[in-house]
Amino acid sequence: MRPVTESVLKSLDQIDSERSKYVLQTLIKTLHQYIDEVQLTQTEWETAIDFLTRTGHMCQGPRQEFILLSDVLGISMLVDEINHSQNEQQTPSTVFGPFFVAGMPTRMYGENIVEEGGDDLMPLLVQGNILDHDGKPIVGAEIEVWQTADNGMYSGQDSAQPPANLRGKFFSNEQGAYAFKSILPISYQIPSDGTVGELLNYAKRHFWRPAHIHFMIQAPGYQRLVTHLFIQGDEHLNGDAVFGVKERLIVAYETKLADANWTDFFEIKQPFHLIQYSFVLTKEG
Amino acid sequence: MRPVTESVLKSLDQIDSERSKYVLQTLIKTLHQYIDEVQLTQTEWETAIDFLTRTGHMCQGPRQEFILLSDVLGISMLVDEINHSQNEQQTPSTVFGPFFVAGMPTRMYGENIVEEGGDDLMPLLVQGNILDHDGKPIVGAEIEVWQTADNGMYSGQDSAQPPANLRGKFFSNEQGAYAFKSILPISYQIPSDGTVGELLNYAKRHFWRPAHIHFMIQAPGYQRLVTHLFIQGDEHLNGDAVFGVKERLIVAYETKLADANWTDFFEIKQPFHLIQYSFVLTKEG
Incomplete structure (x- = not known):
């Protein structure tokens, strides 16, 4: 180990939390070893400083370029994998992504999350x-939902959409059920006008994410579940720019032509698309 | 190796430059291994995203918090070590630091770099x-000089100083000599109002740098030299916050009471401090 590495490690010895000390000292050891291994040049170091700086400057308002960077480098999925016991029963988790917005309105069972547009699309x-x-329903679970509009943009990216468009918070009902009306999500390209765009272009990578709906589900006593439902048949399922696809999260939709059981209760005009999917949570601890 | 790591490495396979591909793929391998090794939690990941974002936001105008972060983590010194053959003859290099400003005025041999203040201090x-x-003089070498004022601040940090205060560009004369008038630098604390400040406080580290004058020296056919001269006797020489001190860069100053050889030519009132130091450059290649 080089003397400078030893000096930096020693300078972090007074950190109170043993965990933080371990995480930071291991980071220093790892980064210094890496720089030595690749014999990083001064110019490469300058490129890195400039890239990080401009990535920070891209983070304004709802735009979070560092999360996007973490996503396209597979770091978000890796952290997700490490932190969620991937047991057979529970619904797999996937990336949180940079587009969640907190404080969205609470909506009723079956309510439409489309506030603007989509009138000409099949519901x-x-x-x-x-x-x-054990397959027992969890009552009162909080379910946050968010997805893109039919232009491939989330509210927050797109000034034409009201803030809560295609977003909402639901609670599972007395039977542990949830339901909402929307439109089919479409595959879309992640933002390419920032440093992440530069990197993907440099590596000749594409920007596509397969169509999906985001879910964040929490209930007292259970591990929080952050996941998506992907739509079967999407052409980008095998090349997600953020490595988020898992087989068990791919769902098919049916197209229902006439079914009064559904349409009357949910006040849906026919025909409509139907996705049925149940989420399984794992107890905490 | 986890499947997600393999997928990310594969996604970087199309990079044209073999060097960039190697540097980036090794970075991915290293970061993923690190995250797995420390079993990084979701909260720690969020802390890292937030820290990087706020570090980016601190980089405004002359303030470069990512360089400062690289400095206090010993990364700048490590990159410096890797990129400069540390042969016995040449003057050692050290950190560039975040306070260099390009485009400073060219000054004459012996000119004063103090534009404001310092009148009550010994020159x-x-x-x-x-x-x-071989000890042969290099004529016409370009020498950039910058240092703090007697309040421990660089011009650019301090609105009371003119932009070129305690800065300047010199050229070695026909004898290969350089000379400038100034005031003694003092030890100072690096900026603590940003994320680097948070980190150092968290680790109970101090912010002091021992007194020094920055030099960047270049001449056609020679490697650029970025270095400091540190002042012997400074109390912070053994604990530089950015790990920049090297034994051979520590210089003593004399206090001259009366010496017409110096004072007449350089128009210095007596008494004055004198530092004599010759820089040795290495040929390119």
Whole structure:
């Protein structure tokens, strides 16, 4: 180990938290070893400083370029994998992404999350249950939902959309069920006008994410679940720019031509798309 | 190796430059291994995203928080070590630091770099030669100089100082000599109002740098030399916050009471401080 590395490690010895000390000292050891291994040039160091600086400057308002960078480098998925016991029962988790917005309105069972546009599109009904490992319904689970509009943009990216468009917070009902009306998500390209765009272009990578709906589900006593539902048949399922696809999160939709059981209760005009999917949560601890 | 790591490495396979591909793929391998090794938590990941974002936001105008971060983590010194053959003859290099400003005025041999303040302080004369490995003078070498004022601040940090205060560009004369008038630098604390400040406070580290004068010296056919001269006797020489001190860069100053040889030529009132130091450059290649 070089003397400068030893000096830096020693300078971090007084950190109170043993965990933080370990995480930071290991980071220093790792970064110094890496720089030595690749014999990083002064110019490469300058490029890195400039890239990080401009990535920081891109983070304004809802735009979070560092999360996007973490996503396209597979770091977000790796952290997700490490932190979620991937047992057979529970619904797999996937990337959180940079587009979540907190403080969205609470909506009723079956309510439409489309506030603007989409009138000419076939309605989509998403319905299912929140369950524990034994298949028992979890009542009162909080379910945050967000997805892109039919232009491939999230509210927050797109000034034409009201802030809560295609977003909302639901609670599972007395039967542990959730339901909402929407439109089918479409595959879209992640933002390419920042440093992440430069990097992907440099590596000749594409910007596509397969169509998906985001879910964040939490209930007292259960691990929080952050995940997506991907739409079967999407052409980008095998090349997600952020490495988020998992087989068990791919769902098919049916196109229902006439079914009064559904359309009357949910006040849906026919025909409509239907996705049925139940999420399984794992107990905490 | 985890499948997600393999997928990310594969996604970087199309980079044209073999060097860039190697540097980036090794970075991915290293970062993923690190995250796995320390089993990084979701909260720690969020802390890292937030820290990087705020570090980016601190970089405004002359303030470069990412360079400062690289400095206090010993990364700048490590990159410096890797990129400069540390042969016995040449003057050692050290950190560039975040306070260099390009485009400073060209000054004459012996000119004063103090534009504002310092009138009540004993003048300092810095004088020496720019030499090659054989001790032969290098004529016309470009010498950029910058240092703090007596309040411990650089012009650019301090609105009371004119932009070129305690800065300047010199050229070695026909004898390969350089000289400038100034004041003694003092030890100072690096900026603590940003994320670097948070980190150092968290690690109970101090912010002091021992007194020094920055030099960047270049001449056609020679490697650029970025270095400091540190002042012997400074109490912070053993604990530089950015790990920049090297034994051979520590210089003593004399206090001259009366010496017409110096004072007449350089128009210095007596008494004055004198530092004599010659820089040795290494040929390119």
